Amino acid sequence: xxxxxxxxxxxxxxxxxxxxxxxxxxxxxxxxxxxxxxxxxxxxxxxxxxxxxxxxxxxxxxxxxxxxxxxxxxxxxxxxxxxxxxxxxxxxxxxxxxxxxxxxxxxxxxxxxxxxxxxxxxxxxxxxxxxxxxxxxxxxxxxxxxxxxxxxxxxxxxxxxxxxxxxxxxxxxxxxxxxxxxxxxxxxxxxxxxxxxxxxxxxxxxxxxxxxxxxxxxxxxxxxxxxxxxxxxxxxxxxxxxxxxxxxxxxxxxxxxxxxxxxxxxxxxxxxxxxxxxxxxxxxxxxxxxxxxxxxxxxxxxxxxxxxxxxxxxxxxxxxxxxxxxxxxxxxxxxxxxxxxxxxxxxxxxxxxxxxxxxxxxxxxxxxxxxxxxxxxxxxxxxxxxxxxxxxxxxxxxxxxxxxxxxxxxxxxxxxxxxxxxxxxxxxxxxxxxxxxxxxxxxxxxxxxxxxxx
Numbered sequence: 001x002x003x004x005x006x007x008x009x010x011x012x013x014x015x016x017x018x019x020x021x022x023x024x025x026x027x028x029x030x031x032x033x034x035x036x037x038x039x040x041x042x043x044x045x046x047x048x049x050x051x052x053x054x055x056x057x058x059x060x061x062x063x064x065x066x067x068x069x070x071x072x073x074x075x076x077x078x079x080x081x082x083x084x085x086x087x088x089x090x091x092x093x094x095x096x097x098x099x100x101x102x103x104x105x106x107x108x109x110x111x112x113x114x115x116x117x118x119x120x121x122x123x124x125x126x127x128x129x130x131x132x133x134x135x136x137x138x139x140x141x142x143x144x145x146x147x148x149x150x151x152x153x154x155x156x157x158x159x160x161x162x163x164x165x166x167x168x169x170x171x172x173x174x175x176x177x178x179x180x181x182x183x184x185x186x187x188x189x190x191x192x193x194x195x196x197x198x199x200x201x202x203x204x205x206x207x208x209x210x211x212x213x214x215x216x217x218x219x220x221x222x223x224x225x226x227x228x229x230x231x232x233x234x235x236x237x238x239x240x241x242x243x244x245x246x247x248x249x250x251x252x253x254x255x256x257x258x259x260x261x262x263x264x265x266x267x268x269x270x271x272x273x274x275x276x277x278x279x280x281x282x283x284x285x286x287x288x289x290x291x292x293x294x295x296x297x298x299x300x301x302x303x304x305x306x307x308x309x310x311x312x313x314x315x316x317x318x319x320x321x322x323x324x325x326x327x328x329x330x331x332x333x334x335x336x337x338x339x340x341x342x343x344x345x346x347x348x349x350x351x352x353x354x355x356x357x358x359x360x361x362x363x364x365x366x367x368x369x370x371x372x373x374x375x376x377x378x379x380x381x382x383x384x385x386x387x388x389x390x391x392x393x394x395x396x397x398x399x400x401x402x403x404x405x406x407x408x409x410x411x412x413x414x415x416x417x418x419x420x421x422x423x424x425x426x427x428x429x430x431x432x433x434x435x436x437x438x439x440x441x442x443x444x445x446x447x448x449x450x451x452x453x454x
Contacts, residue, residue, distance in 0.1 A: 008033040009189045014225025036184040074168065074209065077115040078274045080265060081108075084236065084249055086257015089168070092207040093256065094200050096174075096229065098214040098222045099238030104247055104267055105213050108238065109170045111139050111271045112211075119145045121166035125152040125176030125186075139271040152186060154179045154198055166208065171199065173213040175223060187215075192224040196231055229253065240267075244360030246281070247272065250301065260301035279306035279417055282359040289387055292379030296371030297392040297410040297422065298363055304406065304413035306390060307361060309368065311375035312354040321350060327357030328372065329364065336373055336395060343399035344445055346380065367404035369395040370423060373445070374452065383453060388420035399445045401425040411435050423448060 008017040011034055015026035023030050073088030082088050085095070099105045106127075113120040114136055120143065124132060132148050147164050151157050154177055161169065171177065175187040177195040184190050196212070203210045212232065215223040222229060229235050233255045240247035249263040265272040266281075275281060283295060283306055292311045297304060309328075316322065325333050333355055340346045353376060357363055370393035378385050392410045394402040403425040404410070411430070414422050415437040424430065426441035442448050 007036055007190075009036050011189055012226075014189045014193060014227050034188070036182075036188060036190050074116070074118065076112055079276070080249065080263030080274045081112065083261045084251050084254075084257075084263045085234065086254055086261075089209045090233070090256045091209055092203050093233040094196075094203050094210045094212065094231075095234040095236060096212045096214050096222070096232040097236045097238060098216050100216060100220075103238050103240055104265070104272055105238050106172050107135065107139070107267075108249075108265070108272055109172065109211055109213065110135060113143065113146045113168070113170055114139055115142050116168065117143060117145075118167040119147075119164065120168045120170065121147050121149060121161055121164050122170045122172070123149045123151060123157055124172045125150070126172060138269070152176050152178050154195055158198075158202065161202070169199075169203075169208055169210045171210065171212045173215060174199075174228075175215050187223070189225050192228060196228055200231060239362075241360035246275070246278075246359055246361075248300070248361075258302070262300045262303055279304075279413060282307045282361070283417070289384035291382045291384045292375055294371040294375035294378065294385055295390040295419070296368040297390050297414055298365040298368050299406050299410065300365075302406070302409075304409045306413060306417060306419075307363065307368075308358040309371050309375045310356045310358060311372070311379045312352075313348065313376060313380040314352045316350055316352050322352040322354070324353075325355045327360065327362050328355050328368075332366075332369075333372070335397070336369060337376070339395055339397060339399055339445070340373060340376070344449065346377065348376075348380065351380070365404075366394040366402075367392050367410070369393065370401065370442075370448070374423075374448065377449070377452075381453060385452060386421065388418070389423065390414050390419050390421075391423045393423065393425045393442065395445065401427075401442045401444065401448070403427040411437060411439065423451070 008020050010024040010026060010032045012029045012032045013024065013027040015024055017033060020033055024032050072091055075088045076082050097105055110122065113122045129148050129150050149157065149160050174192060174196060178186045178191055179194040179198065182190045182194050199210050217223050234251060235253040236249055236251055238247060238249050245267045247265040247267060251259045251261065253259065264275040264278045266275050294309050295306055296309050297306055323330060323334060337348050337353060341348050355372065371391035373395055374385060374391055392404055392407065394404055396402050407424060407428045407430060411422055415435055419437060421438040421440055423440045423442055426443045430439055440451060
C-alpha cells in the first residue's frame with residue numbers, strides 16, 4: 001500500500017518543509033508555503049514499467065571512450081529555430097519554451113511537428129484533437145506521421161509513446177500534466193517537478209528529443225520551481241508584442257550552443273513565417289525626409305539589425321515635463337538627456353520627450369545611444385538627418401562616444417542595405433577603405449553636432 005505523506009512546498013523555489021512556516025527557509029520569501037499530499041509509489045519511471053523492462057545501472061567509462069556524432073542533430077525546417085538551438089535539435093535533449101499567452105508557442109511547435117519528416121508525437125493537455133486539427137489545416141499538413149494525443153496522465157502518455165516510438169515529443173504544456181504518485185493538482189510545484197523528471201528520464205534513455213511548453217507568471221518568469229530551468233537542456237523564450245506581427249525567439253540557456261543567437265518570425269494567417277532580413281522590415285519606407293527619425297545599428301546576440309528610432313521633443317504644456325519611451329529603457333533615456341543638457345548645452349529639462357522603437361521591439365543594446373541622441377536633437381532643432389546615414393555608438397556620461405562590440409558586422413549590415421555613411425566611435429579602430437560605405441569616426445558628441453548640423 002502506498003505511503004501517504006504531507007509536505008509543505010514553497011511555490012517560489014520548490015523547497016520542501018515538514019511543517020508550515022510563514023517564511024521559506026530556503027529563499028526567504030513570505031507566505032509561499034502550500035500544503036501538498038505526496039504519495040510514494042514504486043513506479044518512479046512509468047515509461048519503463050509499462051513495458052516491464054528492467055532499469056539498467058549506468059557504468060562509468062573513460063571520457064576518451066565516449067563517442068558522439070555531430071551529424072545526428074535533427075534539422076528543423078527553416079533557419080531561425082536551427083540558429084537558436086545551435087545547429088538543430090539534439091537527440092535526447094529537453095527544450096523548455098516559455099512565453100506569454102497567445103504569443104504563438106503552440107503554433108510554433110505544431111508547425112515544427114507538421115513540417116518535419118520524422119515520427120512526431122504532439123501531446124496536448126489544453127486543446128482537443130478537433131481544435132488541433134483545425135489549426136493544423138490552417139498551417140498546412142506536410143507530415144502524415146504526426147500523432148496527436150490529448151492526455152494529461154503521464155502513465156497513459158508513456159504507454160502511447162512506447163507504442164508510437166516517436167523521434168520527437170512535444171508536450172503542450174508541462175503545467176497540465178499529472179503524475180499518478182503525486183496527489184496535488186496539475187500545475188503545482190510537485191507535479192511540475194515530477195512530470196519534468198519523468199520526461200527527462202525518458203528522453204535520455206530513449207535518445208528522443210522532448211519539447212516542453214511552459215506558462216509564465218505575471219512577472220514574466222517561467223511558472224514552477226526555478227529548478228525546472230536547471231533540469232532541462234535548453235530554455236527558449238518566445239517574445240513579442242501582440243499588437244505587432246513580429247516574434248523573437250531567444251535562448252536563455254543552451255547546453256549545445258551559444259545563447260547569443262535569436263530567431264525572428266512574423267505572425268500571419270497560415271502560422272509563423274521566418275523573417276530572413278528583419279532590417280528591411282524594421283526600417284520605414286517613407287521617402288520624405290522628416291525630423292526626429294534616425295536609423296540605429298544594433299545587435300541582438302550575434303545578429304546585426306537596423307531599426308528606426310523616432311523621437312519627439314515639444315514644449316511641456318502641463319508644467320511637469322513628460323518622459324515616455326516605447327521599447328527603450330526609460331532610465332537610460334533620462335541619462336542621455338542629462339548628458340545632452342550638461343555636456344552639450346541643450347535645454348531639454350523643460351520639454352516633453354517621447355521616444356519610440358518601431359516594430360514593437362524592446363532593445364537594450366547601448367550601441368543605439370548615438371541614434372537616440374541624434375533623433376532627439378533632430379526633433380528639437382526640427383532638422384531632418386541625412387537620409388542614407390545610420391549610427392552605432394555608445395554615449396558616455398562625459399559626452400564621449402564609446403566603442404561598441406561587433407562593429408564590423410554592424411557596418412556590413414548597413415552597407416548591405418544601401419546606406420552611404422555610418423557614424424561610429426573613433427575608438428573602434430576600423431581600417432580605412434575596408435568597406436564600401438563611408439565610415440565617419442567621432443570622439444565626442446560635439447563632433448556629431450558639427451557633422452550633422454554644422
